[in-house]
Amino acid sequence: MEQITSVQNSKIKQANKLKKKRERDKTGLALIEGHHLIEEAIQSNIVVEQLFCIDPNRIDEETLGYAHFAYQITTKVAEVLSETVTPQGIFAVIKQPDFEVVQPKQVLLIDQIQDPGNLGTLIRTADAAGLDLIVLEKGTADPYQDKVLRSSQGSVFHQPIVYRDLKTFISEFDGCVYGTSIEGATSFKEIQPSDSFALLLGNEGAGVRSEILSSTDQNLTIPIYGQAESLNVAIAGSILIYHLKG
Amino acid sequence: MEQITSVQNSKIKQANKLKKKRERDKTGLALIEGHHLIEEAIQSNIVVEQLFCIDPNRIDEETLGYAHFAYQITTKVAEVLSETVTPQGIFAVIKQPDFEVVQPKQVLLIDQIQDPGNLGTLIRTADAAGLDLIVLEKGTADPYQDKVLRSSQGSVFHQPIVYRDLKTFISEFDGCVYGTSIEGATSFKEIQPSDSFALLLGNEGAGVRSEILSSTDQNLTIPIYGQAESLNVAIAGSILIYHLKG
Incomplete structure (x- = not known):
């Protein structure tokens, strides 16, 4: 698995930009964080373009395989991506789903x-x-x-x-x-x-x-x-x- | 009105301690912040032991008179007392009310x-x-x-x-x-x-x-x-x- 050790890495910088609504609107992507949300995304068949994690051994094969690309990151990189006080060390760039509902009741x-x-x-x-x-x-x-x-x-x-x-x-x-x-x-x-x-x-x-x-x-x-x-x-x-x- | 300019002032240190539950339990007091909450406390006839404000001219006479003691504080002191990102510059030490309800339904x-x-x-x-x-x-x-x-x-x-x-x-x-x-x-x-x-x-x-x-x-x-x-x-x-x- 490719390792990312620099917070200046272009993928990390791009992922970080997704904290801004303007960037999310422009790209149709979003950055999500934590085991629970990522599991929920996968269960909902959301496209996971990139997965970033500190410790791949703690992530099950299915989750790693589901993501188009998976990268190992350092604690320092995780801290930059995180919006929480105690980061779980797992992040994903996902595609926002499109919904079409005909005649909602x-x-x-x-x-x-x-x-x-x-x-x-x-x-x-x-x-x-x-x-x-x-x-x-x-x-x-x-x-x-x-x-x-x-x-x-x-x-x-x-x-x-x-x-x-x-x-x-x-x-x-x-x-x-x-x-x-x-x-x-x-x-x-x-x-x-x-x-x-x-x-x-x-x-x-x-x-x-x-x-x-x-x-x-x-x-x-x-x-x-x-x-x-x-x-x-x-x-x-x-x-x-x-x-x-x- | 007495002015408090030092964050080391004993009244400020005592008020600040009320951010801890243990101290609130021990004293039966609490520290509250902001115009709206202080108004609500006064409307509910809560005892206001101390009022701390940056600009007394912006506080109405009734509020100032309601508090047992009122002090003017500096922005620096307000920052120490505040738990918000944008402090309104007004704080009060209140007495927690005792409630007795006979046969609640x-x-x-x-x-x-x-x-x-x-x-x-x-x-x-x-x-x-x-x-x-x-x-x-x-x-x-x-x-x-x-x-x-x-x-x-x-x-x-x-x-x-x-x-x-x-x-x-x-x-x-x-x-x-x-x-x-x-x-x-x-x-x-x-x-x-x-x-x-x-x-x-x-x-x-x-x-x-x-x-x-x-x-x-x-x-x-x-x-x-x-x-x-x-x-x-x-x-x-x-x-x-x-x-x-x-």
Whole structure:
């Protein structure tokens, strides 16, 4: 196995660039880290272009064979690639999968959620609930950012996610579209579960932009009984997803 | 207003020690940071023993007057006290409130949740849902840790939280106690909401310890329809809280 000992190695520099969204968008690639995420990627049949590891003896043959190219790296190189405090010493450059979903019936629409933990957790919940599709508006956190990948627990690799203009998507969607807002909204428990729905969640601070909110069929709210001002958006979204799911 | 310019000042050193749980436990105090949290503490009638701020002109009179003692600090001192990347330059040493709740009817039981974000988010949801009490087993993350406070959005200041032995609490609780597990569990949608319930959540990796799980009346699960292996514990807990709440 080829060894890479210099942090100046062009493959390492190229992999490191993938920490930037612009580079991920340009190349359609992403850098992932850690045994669990790499296993999840392989299980989801994601293309692994390069695998970098400190100790190949600790990686099973199947994983090594699955990657198009595998390289042994030093601890110093691992530290440069890593975004964690305690690197596991294994990294992969993967190809972001393309999803095409014809006539999705159960959809999560996301209007500019910023916090990577919130986005990742919502992707994980949408996956658990078996939703067909997640649609992101431009300006939402990037699913291939390290923290989103981590909190999604690998769901990013198989849960269909696309970027679309939400207003256009909503106008074409065949089913009930539920927004979320505090004013002029119906308590979610009054809504019956359904086979076909789209749920629209908005930015942590600003909520769903009014121009998009006005194009929904109905807006839902979760009642607050105590003193908290609101719920976290990933929590609220997950409560609503599992309610609508029935 | 007295000025503190040295990071070696005894009040600053004492405040800084409160970042350690041992010191918080010993003194019953906590260090909090940022305008929003301090406002929340004051609104919840928390005792503010000391207030430290870079620019007193930016703090309203009421806040300054509410604190027993207020000190002006330098940017350097603020950097030492801060646990954030971009400090707002305002800190307070507060007294942890004592809660006594007689015959709580709706209770969240937490068995050793480790992640501060998960614990904080659950405290926020419990507050929003108007639960009477949260009971923590020893070994759970500390509610007065910075990240828990932040993700609770200040709910820690007024949501009653106590430490108790969970087995004892469960044996004395007058109402249905629901555990959470994957095996031998009932799908949560089959359960009717109720005025009196306790919901038991466990550690992120290990779940609820079996010795405690065996003392519940019934164990609940949230069905997984997709490929995700599980839900995040704060998400699962919140879905169940709002379901049981009715």
